[in-house]
Amino acid sequence: MKIVILGSGNIATHLGRAFKMAGQTVSQVWSRDITKANALADTLAAEAIDNMFDLDRSADLFIIAVNDEAIRKIALELKLSDQLLLHTSGSTGLSALEGASTKIGVFYPLQTFSKIKSIDLRQVPIIIEANMAEVLAIIRGIADRLSEKVIELNSEQRKTLHLGAVFACNFTNHLLALAQELLEEKGLDYELLKPLIQETLSKIEMNDPASVQTGPAIRKDQATIQSHLDLLKHNPDLSELYTKLSQSIVNLHKRSEG
Amino acid sequence: MKIVILGSGNIATHLGRAFKMAGQTVSQVWSRDITKANALADTLAAEAIDNMFDLDRSADLFIIAVNDEAIRKIALELKLSDQLLLHTSGSTGLSALEGASTKIGVFYPLQTFSKIKSIDLRQVPIIIEANMAEVLAIIRGIADRLSEKVIELNSEQRKTLHLGAVFACNFTNHLLALAQELLEEKGLDYELLKPLIQETLSKIEMNDPASVQTGPAIRKDQATIQSHLDLLKHNPDLSELYTKLSQSIVNLHKRSEG
Numbered sequence: 258m259k260i261v262i263l264g265s266g267n268i269a270t271h272l273g274r275a276f277k278m279a280g281q282t283v284s285q286v287w288s289r290d291i292t293k294a295n296a297l298a299d300t301l302a303a304e305a306i307d308n309m310f311d312l313d314r315s316a317d318l319f320i321i322a323v324n325d326e327a328i329r330k331i332a333l334e335l336k337l338s339d340q341l342l343l344h345t346s347g348s349t350g351l352s353a354l355e356g357a358s359t360k361i362g363v364f365y366p367l368q369t370f371s372k373i374k375s376i377d378l379r380q381v382p383i384i385i386e387a388n389m390a391e392v393l394a395i396i397r398g399i400a401d402r403l404s405e406k407v408i409e410l411n412s413e414q415r416k417t418l419h420l421g422a423v424f425a426c427n428f429t430n431h432l433l434a435l436a437q438e439l440l441e442e443k444g445l446d447y448e449l450l451k452p453l454i455q456e457t458l459s460k461i462e463m464n465d466p467a468s469v470q471t472g473p474a475i476r477k478d479q480a481t482i483q484s485h486l487d488l489l490k491h492n493p494d495l496s497e498l499y500t501k502l503s504q505s506i507v508n509l510h511k512r513s514e515g
Numbered sequence: 516m517k518i519v520i521l522g523s524g525n526i527a528t529h530l531g532r533a534f535k536m537a538g539q540t541v542s543q544v545w546s547r548d549i550t551k552a553n554a555l556a557d558t559l560a561a562e563a564i565d566n567m568f569d570l571d572r573s574a575d576l577f578i579i580a581v582n583d584e585a586i587r588k589i590a591l592e593l594k595l596s597d598q599l600l601l602h603t604s605g606s607t608g609l610s611a612l613e614g615a616s617t618k619i620g621v622f623y624p625l626q627t628f629s630k631i632k633s634i635d636l637r638q639v640p641i642i643i644e645a646n647m648a649e650v651l652a653i654i655r656g657i658a659d660r661l662s663e664k665v666i667e668l669n670s671e672q673r674k675t676l677h678l679g680a681v682f683a684c685n686f687t688n689h690l691l692a693l694a695q696e697l698l699e700e701k702g703l704d705y706e707l708l709k710p711l712i713q714e715t716l717s718k719i720e721m722n723d724p725a726s727v728q729t730g731p732a733i734r735k736d737q738a739t740i741q742s743h744l745d746l747l748k749h750n751p752d753l754s755e756l757y758t759k760l761s762q763s764i765v766n767l768h769k770r771s772e773g
Contacts, residue, residue: 326738348731348739367707369714369729373722376714382707408707417701418708420743425694425708426715427730428760429687434725434767436683443675449625449640449666450676450683451720456627456634457684458716462709464631467692471627472685473606480584481606485678494766498759502686508752509692 258399261285261313262303263331264322265293267370268345272322273301275378279402285313309334317341318399320364325349332357341395347419350412351386362387362396365415366404369426382406384415435495467513474503475510516657519543519571520561521589522580523551525628526603530580531559533636537660543571567592575599576657578622583607590615599653605677608670609644620645620654623673624662627684640664642673693753725771732761733768 258281262269265288273283283301288294291307298305306312312335319335321328321344328344332354335342342358347365354361363386368376383400385407387393393409400407410418433454437447460469473481482503489496516539520527523546531541541559546552549565556563564570570593577593579586579602586602590612593600600616605623612619621644626634641658643665645651651667658665668676691712695705718727731739740761747754 324734325736348742368711369718371718371727371729374718380710382710406707410703414701414703416742416746417697418703420746421694421697421703421705421708422711423730423743423757424690424697426711427728427732427764429690429712430715430719430724430728431732431760431764431767432682432687432690433719434723434728435763436679437724438767438770439675439679439682443672445668445672445676445679447679447723449664450679452638452640453626453680453684454687454716454719457688458712460627460629460632461688461691461712465692465705466688466695469629470685470688470692471629472681474685474689476582478583484606484674485681488674488678494763498763499681501756501759502689505693505752505756506685506689509689509696512696 258282258318259284259313259316260318260320261287261316262297262301262320262322263287263335265290265297266322266324267372268366269322270297270300270372271368271370271376271378272320272345272364272366273297273303274375275403277301281402284316285311287312309336314340318343319358320345321354329353329357341392343396347384347422348416350416351388352412355388360388360392360395362392363412363415364396364400365419367418367422369422378403379405382408384408384410384418386411386415435498439495467509470506470510472506474506477507516540516576517542517571517574518576518578519545519574520555520559520578520580521545521593523548523555524580524582525630526624527580528555528558528630529626529628529634529636530578530603530622530624531555531561532633533661535559539660542574543569545570567594572598576601577616578603579612587611587615599650601654605642605680606674608674609646610670613646618646618650618653620650621670621673622654622658623677625676625680627680636661637663640666642666642668642676644669644673693756697753725767728764728768730764732764735765 260283283303285304286294286298287306294305319342325346337358339359341360343362343364365384366381368381383404385396440447518541520531541561543562544552544556545564552563577600583604595616597617599618601620601622623642624639626639641662643654645654698705
């Protein structure tokens with residue numbers, strides 16, 4: 258199987274490596290920035306291109322791994338006819354590829370990728386979708402070689418999953434960043450929080466998070482909440498977040514009881 | 516050393532076990548609810564009491580592990596003179612014990628405790644404070660037997676640390692609970708997010724969270740943000756949180772650049 262990767266960012270990089278390790282051939286890496294295309298292509302023994310004229314349209318699979326906003330534009334620039342064309346976005350509908358090929362689909366690895374850290378895709382869920390059963394079967398075949406967890410979802414379900422991932426990953430990471438800022442402003446060592454963070458995560462491996470919620474909000478401990486808000490007086494951003502999150506804890510608890 | 520524990524909740528339980536394992540004697544467990552006092556006292560080979568008349572004032576250490584609001588009231592009910600009296604609260608000043616004994620201090624284990632799960636206190640930071648150097652030395656001696664990380668902080672610093680813990684532990688747990696609710700509303704399996712959650716945490720073991728922030732907010736990907744807000748239209752609580760957290764990610768990034 259001959260693969261062309263469109264894009265050179267984190268997802269392009271991790272997918273490229275995974276295809277390579279699964280014994281596939283990545284023949285080309287395209288990026289508007291030839292330096293970036295070169296950097297990734299070199300690690301994959303592929304050709305780097307920055308011009309669609311040089312595209313090898315004899316490849317079996319074209320996989321678009323670029324910013325969501327650019328997906329449709331690039332799909333149409335490819336000028337494919339019936340080659341398999343996939344995008345890798347959690348929040349973009351399959352429809353973004355409509356008209357760009359007769360065989361279109363989605364190949365969304367549900368993970369947070371950074372260039373600094375390699376990831377074993379075998380445990381990463383790959384969410385797939387296609388415009389027809391025959392195409393879906395091909396995509397499933399490709400995904401099965403990379404991951405043990407291949408799941409078909411429609412675009413609407415995939416968007417919800419991606420939204421859940423924003424809460425579970427991006428927003429939790431940000432709360433930890435805020436905690437670090439809070440501590441360091443007062444000369445406290447952020448490392449002190451690490452055992453707590455580990456235990457928080459360890460608890461939810463076996464339990465639903467809502468069932469192990471702790472803290473002043475769930476206890477309705479107004480005195481502590483007020484003393485925390487006093488500490489945040491200088492920072493309206495954090496103080497508002499504190500209030501909203503505390504209220505949200507109470508609300509979720511009511512919903513799950515109701 | 517003879518210890519009396521006031522309280523029967525999670526912290527009382529975990530500290531009781533830790534003292535016991537460190538070879539100390541817990542002589543009494545007090546709770547307003549004698550059933551609860553009995554449940555904990557039984558596991559510690561201690562006497563359960565629900566009446567301050569029965570308090571063994573010959574003990575060396577009285578440790579208050581009750582709701583923050585009740586600390587001062589119980590401290591005064593003890594009618595001690597010069598026995599060592601500690602509370603275990605992150606967000607309560609040492610001053611809550613003033614006048615209740617001449618030797619007062621704080622013994623705050625920075626961890627999230629639940630009855631279902633036992634915890635090795637050796638890796639848990641214990642934050643200590645006292646009203647005089649002589650008392651601090653005694654508290655440090657006690658804490659050193661339970662944990663490898665004993666740190667002296669004043670009440671203001673401890674409150675900030677506790678606030679950081681609310682962001683890093685309680686609020687992150689809540690975001691995971693919200694993610695689970697979002698997915699399950701649409702019939703999606705929350706387990707799908709687990710590899711992502713693990714990777715999110717694994718990334719920040721070696722990196723500052725702000726430096727590994729990902730997601731639509733940090734990319735300023737307005738199209739994705741808008742599509743997420745559309746998905747949350749039915750839920751003003753979540754939609755508002757989404758907006759605030761996204762804005763806060765942008766704000767923190769600006770602060771750290773500025």
